[in-house]
Amino acid sequence: MTLRLMAVHAHPDDESSKGAATLAGYAARGVDVLVVTCTGGERGDVLNPALDRPEVRADLPGIRRREMAAAAGILGVGHRFLGYRDSGLPGPGKELPPDCFARVPVAEAAARLREVVQEFRPHVVVTYDPSGGYPHPDHIRTHEVAVAAFDDPGGPWEPLKLYYQVAFSKRWFETLHAAMTSRGIESGMGEVLDGWPDWAPELPVTTRVECADWFDVRDRAFRAHATQADPANPFFAHPRDLEREVWPTEDYSLARVRPAVTAPADGRVEDDLFAGIPADASAG
Numbered sequence: 001m002t003l004r005l006m007a008v009h010a011h012p013d014d015e016s017s018k019g020a021a022t023l024a025g026y027a028a029r030g031v032d033v034l035v036v037t038c039t040g041g042e043r044g045d046v047l048n049p050a051l052d053r054p055e056v057r058a059d060l061p062g063i064r065r066r067e068m069a070a071a072a073g074i075l076g077v078g079h080r081f082l083g084y085r086d087s088g089l090p091g092p093g094k095e096l097p098p099d100c101f102a103r104v105p106v107a108e109a110a111a112r113l114r115e116v117v118q119e120f121r122p123h124v125v126v127t128y129d130p131s132g133g134y135p136h137p138d139h140i141r142t143h144e145v146a147v148a149a150f151d152d153p154g155g156p157w158e159p160l161k162l163y164y165q166v167a168f169s170k171r172w173f174e175t176l177h178a179a180m181t182s183r184g185i186e187s188g189m190g191e192v193l194d195g196w197p198d199w200a201p202e203l204p205v206t207t208r209v210e211c212a213d214w215f216d217v218r219d220r221a222f223r224a225h226a227t228q229a230d231p232a233n234p235f236f237a238h239p240r241d242l243e244r245e246v247w248p249t250e251d252y253s254l255a256r257v258r259p260a261v262t263a264p265a266d267g268r269v270e271d272d273l274f275a276g277i278p279a280d281a282s283a284g
Contacts, residue, residue, distance in 0.1 A: 003274055003281075004032040006122035006159070008113070008146040010101075010138040011041040011086060012068035013225035017235060018133065018167040019126060020075060020218035021211035022250045022273070027076035028214070031274075034078040034120050036113065038142050039101045040064060043088035048230045056227065063227055070224040074217060082112055087137045102137035109145040114154030121157045123281055124273045125150055126252065129164035131201050150256055160277055162256035166203050170196055172247055176238050179246045188234055203253040207270040212248035215240050 005026055009015045015023065015035045027033045041064040046052040056063060065081075072079040087100035096102050101109070117125075127146035132139025143164075150162045170193070177189035211218075219236070223229045229236075252273065257263065262276035270276075 002030065002032045003124075003277070004034070004120060004122045005124045005126070005273065006034045006036060006117070006120060008036045008038070008125065008127040008142060010038050010128075010132075010136065010142040011044060012037055012064045013041070013071070013222065013228040014139075015077075016071050016075070016218065016221040016225060019165050019250050019252075020221050021214040022126075022209045023077050024075045024214040024217040024221070025209070025211045026273075032078070032120075033076070034080060034116075034122070035072060035075075036080050036082055036116055037068065038082045038109070038145065039084045039086040039138055040081060041086050043086040043097070043100070044228070046227045047233070048227055050231075051227050060227065064225075067225045067227065071221040074221040074224055080116055082109070082116070084109065087141075089136055096137060100137075102141045104141070106141070106144045106148055109141070110148035110152075111154065113145055113149040114152070117149055117153050117159065118155040118157050122159050123277055124161045124163065125159045126163045126165060126273070129201055129203055129253065129255075131199060133165065133167060135199055147256075158258060160258045160261050160281060161254065161273065163207065163252040163273060164203060164255050166205055166251040166253055169205075169251070170200065170202065172251075175246050176243065179242055180238060183242070185239065185242070188237055192234065205251045205269065206254040206264070207252040207273060207275070208249035209252070209273060210248055210271060211250050212244040215244065 023033050040061050042061045046056055084101035085099050087096050087102040090096055128139050128143045130143055132143055150159055173189045173193055177187045180187035260278055264270055
């Protein structure tokens with residue numbers, strides 16, 4: 001029987017920059033993986049200067065859908081758009097667009113996600129922590145919607161575990177920065193650390209998934225989002241062999257768990273998102 005994992009994200013490309021190696025690794029091992037993207041990224045910027053052209057901006061919604069399909073194919077996962085419109089990132093004092101995802105009531109969007117939950121029947125759901133991973137209104141709303149759908153799945157199927165992603169934590173930046181500078185490799189991460197935001201949470205890491213073998217797949221998936229993957233992006237700046245050596249995992253924080261799941265021993269860090277799930281759960 002097959003285990004199932006669902007990752008709920010805000011925009012196309014989020015799945016490839018946050019937890020993509022985990023998704024690819026599980027998919028390669030036979031887990032059924034579905035990415036749900038709440039919006040189409042319609043109001044995003046073109047972050048790759050080589051593609052910042054009028055014809056690209058004019059067709060951005062269609063381009064981002066095609067990029068998402070390519071990335072899902074590289075990762076080996078299924079994909080579903082939830083069907084809402086990107087909220088953009090309004091400047092200070094600016095109103096959110098009236099038709100955007102962040103204005104949709106949580107109950108309405110959660111009802112739509114519940115339909116996906118009952119159809120796909122995931123054992124594990126992964127999404128953002130309450131900060132959204134960064135304070136974009138769509139990321140915060142994605143957190144709210146995913147948690148609401150987990151807590152009340154709207155039917156007989158109940159996912160067993162809900163995780164928050166611990167993506168690009170301060171400790172990750174510190175570790176990579178120290179490893180690069182100790183080897184005489186130029187690092188731009190010191191600048192990131194110097195400006196570390198006050199809002200960034202430090203979540204307790206309960207689960208570390210070994211996925212270094214899929215870092216190349218992760219990178220190819222992110223590059224498939226060509227409008228968003230500026231070659232000068234710091235994401236590409238550190239040597240991958242060094243990352244495999246000093247931080248070979250993607251990390252998660254267990255946020256919700258059903259009583260049927262066997263809890264880890266006190267202080268034990270899991271190495272599997274499906275840890276503690278009963279052996280007969282995949283028959284559901």
